[in-house]
Amino acid sequence: MKQSRLMSLVEAVANVIVGYGVAVVTQILIFPIFGLHTTLAQNLAMGGIFTGVSLIRSYLLRRAFEAVRVASRFGGRDAHGGPAPPHR
Template sequence: MSQSHRLSLLEAATNVVVGYLLAFATQLVVFPAVGLNVGLQDNLKISAAFVAVSLARSYLLRRLFASCGP
């Protein structure tokens, strides 16, 4: 069964939001634990960069696997 375009969009949007929140929350814990003091604005920007890299990775891997399929 294939996924509708609307459901694909919902999945992608959910992935972005969850990824961003997870990256931000992880940084709030990990950065101080390793002695990095980062302001809130910079922390938000770093989280966005991590999410962008993660989305690009996921997309490229998905396309790679799709091209290898039947």
């Protein structure tokens, strides 16, 4: 079954929201072990930056894997039976 772009985005957002919480809690617990002392606001800000990057990464990877899946299913042809566009 093909996953739509919207559902790819929804999945990536859900994954990243959970990851954001895990990242902030991990930072709060681990940073002091390495002598890094940050405020909650700093941890939230750093988590936000990493979350944005992770969201973009997750979405692009999902779309790349979907493109590979579709290409392998259609043997290098697009879904309408025509030749696949050249890769750039």
